[in-house]
C-alpha cells in the first residue's frame with residue numbers, strides 16, 4: 001500500500017550503521033563497550049538493533065527484527081563529544097532518565113546528518 005511504502009522509505013532514509021557505546025545508565029557511569037549498531041529513527045525514538053549483519057535494509061522486516069534497546073528523545077540532550085573518545089566524529093546523547101550513549105562514524109557527512117536529524121526531533125519535542 002501507499003502508506004507502507006512511505007514508511008519503508010522513511011525507515012530507509014533514517015537508518016544506518018553507527019558505532020555505539022552506552023556510557024551511563026540512570027546517571028551511573030558504565031565501562032565503554034563499543035560495537036556496531038543498526039540505528040533506526042522511528043517517531044520520537046532511536047531504536048538500536050544488535051546484529052547489523054542480519055539487520056541490513058534488505059532483510060529488515062517489521063516483525064522479525066529484535067531491537068536491542070530504544071531511546072526516547074523527548075527531553076534528550078545532544079552534544080559533540082570528541083573529548084570523550086580517541087575516535088573521531090563522536091557525539092553524546094543523554095536521555096532524561098540519565099542514560100548516556102556515544103555514537104560514532106568514520107564518515108563525517110554521515111555523523112553530521114545523524115546529529116542534525118536527532119537534534120531536529122529533540123527541538124520539535126521541546127516545542128510541543
Ligand code: I3S
Pocket residue numbers: 031032033034084085086087
Ligand atoms: O575512555 P576510555 O576508557 O579510554 O575508553 C576506551 C576503553 O573503554 C577501551 O576498553 P578497555 O579499557 O576495556 O580495554 C576501549 O577498547 C576503547 O575503545 C575506549 O576508548 P575510545 O577512545 O575508543 O572511546
